[in-house]
Amino acid sequence: MSDPATAARAGDRRALARLLTAVENRTPAAEAALRVLYPYAGRAHLVGITGAPGTGKSTLVAALIEEVRRGGRSVAVVAVDPTSPITGGAILGDRVRMQARATDPDVFIRSMASRGHAGGLAAASVTAAAVLDAVGFEVVFLETVGTGQSEVEVAAAADTTVVVEAPEMGDEIQAIKAGLLEVADLVVVNKGDRPGAQRAAAQLRAMLSAGVAPARPGRPAPKRPEVLITTATTGEGVAELLAATERHRARQLADGDDRTRLARAEAELMAALEHRLRARLRDPRRLAAGEAALRAIADHVLDPYTAADRLLATLAPE
Ligand SMILES: Nc1nc2c(ncn2[C@@H]2O[C@H](COP(=O)(O)OP(=O)(O)OP(=O)(O)O)[C@@H](O)[C@H]2O)c(=O)[nH]1
Ligand SMILES: [Mg+2]
Structure with missing residues (x-):
């Protein structure tokens, strides 16, 4: 029998699942596997998806999976605390099964508890993402509800961070309250089929063009995230969102912008x-x-x- 890392790289999904459990528990076996796997990681596009509870993150990730697969690439998801008791949202895995991706070998979904990670949730999720990257997944989504510092860090550790907003959650834009906009590379107003979506997007655009955070000398320029509208339940706008994440990634690579990679390495170290x-x-x-x-x-x-x-x-x- 081959070792877990080799088996996982050869496409054995049960070995992969066991390996991710070992990574979560930081067992000695996981360390041995990471030694083997690490050199193979670093190719995937890590996309963080965060936002207030119930904004439609899981539905959006399910729709993004469909879109990524349409383009022929493989995709994995690390969903932290996949369903908040507040909104009772469906577990991402169920949504994907509804879309008949359960038997697709190029889709893999892993959920992860948000509590009990010595050394931090972000580091644990990033290591899980590195394993998925190393076994060959081309896109890895990290879904977290943006309500706690460590949950937000998970999404912010990705190459591209998408902050999901929804209209009708009171007049207030939830992401501002949570300080989420500061980590956004892209902002999505989901539930585009609901009244108020256009208005929320316009408000966000106005706010973001003024700059979320003032520029400070010696600091990287503040982000000026693009604002998009999606309807995750119908797939409307999802192709555009995926394309926007790819543009962001391409710009990052072209600029030689290593900040997120180094920040990720720091969290892991x-x-x-x-x-x-x-x-x-x-x-x-x-x-x-x-x-x-x-x-x-x-x-x-x-x-x-x-x-x-x-x-x-x-x-x-x-
Ligand atoms: N009308 C409408 N409803 C949507 C849309 N996207 C998601 N929903 C609904 O919003 C509810 C919450 O969706 P989820 O995808 O579970 O939201 P979430 O952000 O993952 O929720 P938590 O994980 O609990 O924070 C569900 O009932 C969805 O069907 C949309 O584009 N339009
Ligand atoms: Mg969810």
């Missing part, structure tokens, strides 16, 4: 460092020193930075 550091501090030989440090900090005998320096000094290379 910091997560790995944290993981290693925790493991070493949990070493039985260091437990006593760690507990003594905690006690000293709690009793205000020692400040946390001095305690950290002392602990780090005990971590000689192994």
Whole structure:
């Protein structure tokens, strides 16, 4: 029997699913597989889809899957917390099954819990996306509900970040409240069949042309995302949205813009460092020193930075 990484690369979907579980749980087997897989990753287009609950993200991703497949490319999805209890939206996998993609070997959907990721949800999702990239998926969507800092980070870690808005959610544009527009490369007003969609899009365009965030010296120019309208339930505007994500990606590559790739690498590296550091501090030989440090900090005998320096000094290379 071949190793999980090789089996997954050869198209074994059950091996892939098991591997993603191992990645989520950060098992030693996952580390071994990542060593094999990492050099094969870096080719896929990672597209983040985020927005307030119920704006139609899952329906939109299902429609985007259809569109990507029409163009002949393979596609995978990492859906974080796929359905919020607030809106009771359908699970993405069910939507795709309805569209008869269940047996399509070039479509793969993975859901991921949003809680319990040491080192951060963004890093865990990015690593899952890297695995899907390495086994050959050409487009990888990362769907998260944009209500928490770590959920937003997942979408922002993608090459292209799409923020989904919907009309009729009160007069207020939800994405502004959540501070989502700052991470948007593209803004979509979904539910284009509903009244108010055109007006919401016009409002967003006016706002964005004024600039979401003021330009600051020494900082990258603020994003000026394009605003599109879609109706995910009928597919209207979805081809245009996919084309816009591809244009964004092409521009990024042409400009040699490495910021998102490096930011992604940083999240992964910091997560790995944290993981290693925790493991070493949990070493039985260091437990006593760690507990003594905690006690000293709690009793205000020692400040946390001095305690950290002392602990780090005990971590000689192994
Ligand atoms: N009229 C209309 N309804 C839509 C459209 N897109 C999605 N919906 C409906 O909106 C509801 C929520 O859709 P979901 O795709 O589950 O939304 P979501 O953003 O993934 O929701 P959460 O994952 O719960 O945050 C469902 O009842 C959809 O059928 C659309 O373009 N037009
Ligand atoms: Mg959803």
